[in-house]
């Protein structure tokens with residue numbers, strides 16, 4: 001890759017989970033809403049996990065007890 005091509009690459013921004021703005025990578029706090037980036041990410045992931053678990057619970061209810069991941 002040439003130097004010129006590298007300079008044209010857009011930096012990878014990270015999404016603030018609190019306000020959905022893109023923030024410079026490495027920023028500890030969001031420049032827009034001043035959320036703690038790590039905390040916002042952790043909150044987002046736990047909310048996502050809860051949503052996935054809720055979805056799985058609904059699927060178990062809908063499709064019965066024949067759980068494919070019986071251990």
Ligand SMILES: [Zn+2]
Nearest residue numbers: 016019030033
């Ligand atoms: Zn933000």
